[in-house]
Amino acid sequence: MTESDITANKVAFVKSTDDGATWTKPQIIADLRTVGVTDPRDPNVLLRTGDIIPEPAIDPATGHLYVVWQDSRFSGGHFDEIVMSTSTDGGNTWSAPIRVNTPKGRAAFNPSIRVNSVGTVGVTYYDFRDLQTGNSSLLTGIWITKSSNGGQSFGGDKQRVAGPFDMKTDPNAEGLFVGDYQGLDVRGTxxxxxxxxxxxxxxxxxxxxxxxAPPPSP
Incomplete structure (x- = not known):
């Protein structure tokens, strides 16, 4: 895959201020530099993930906007991770993408994002940090990470939500496909x-x- 292939897709933003009657022209937020997800031990084992599906969120108190997506910019184009861009001016300008997941040298994928009642940003995602030498299972975990400074940084290691489970048990639908019914909601904080x-x-x-999953302990 060439650099032009990686940067061909874009994350874009449109806005309506009249209840959806009209919309602004698309504004580019950033390149969407996904390279897809494979078994780290065998590139011929493909996964079908949300690699071209950015996930947005809004802080209802401040109107700050957030968007996360899969992107390979922090791995040098080798594998996807989770990145995020933010806007504090209604989408007129957007921050440079930052990495959300804990870097483990393996792919992270399928992010979901919400903002709680005190402005903390939460992101869940899947990754392969549980892979073990000599184990043929594609062990996969689900994690949550949080930011209390408006998405400027996500501190510390992440909290486990579930797993590890064997992704190889998935149905194969143009790749191992865990399904697309993931989501993140909030109730208060x-x-x-x-x-x-x-x-x-x-x-x-x-x-x-x-x-x-019941909320993990801090």
């Missing part, structure tokens, strides 16, 4: 993660389900 993961064997009659 509490983040409420919803996600899809594979079910343990034996048997493959019910490969995946949607789960809710």
């Amino acid at each position: 509490t983040f409420l993660p919803f996600f899809v993961q594979t079910n343990p064997g034996p048997g493959l009659s019910n490969r995946t389900d949607v789960f809710f």
Whole structure:
């Protein structure tokens, strides 16, 4: 994949101030530099993820805007991670993307984002940090990270939401596909993660389900 291939897609923003009757022209936020997701040990094992689906959020108290997406800019184009850009002026200008996930040298993908009642930004995502040498399973974990400074930084290591589970148990739909019913909600200051993961064997009659995880302890 060439540099022009990686930067061909864009994350863009449109806005309506008349209840959707008219919309502004698209404004480019940043390049969407996704390279897709594969098994780190075998590039022929493809995953179908939300690699071209940015996820937006708004702080209802301040109107600050946030968008997260999969992007390979911080890995030198080798694998996707989670990045975020913010706007504090209604989308007129956007910050340079920052990396949200903890860098583990492996892909992170399928982000969801919300802002709670005190302005804390929460992002959930999947990654491969649980892979083990000599284990053929594609062990995958789900994590949540938070920012209390308007998305300027996400401190410390992340909190586990679920997993590890074996992504190889997924149905194959143009790649191993865990499904796209993930989401993140809030109730007051509490983040409420919803996600899809594979079910343990034996048997493959019910490969995946949607789960809710009680909020992890700080």
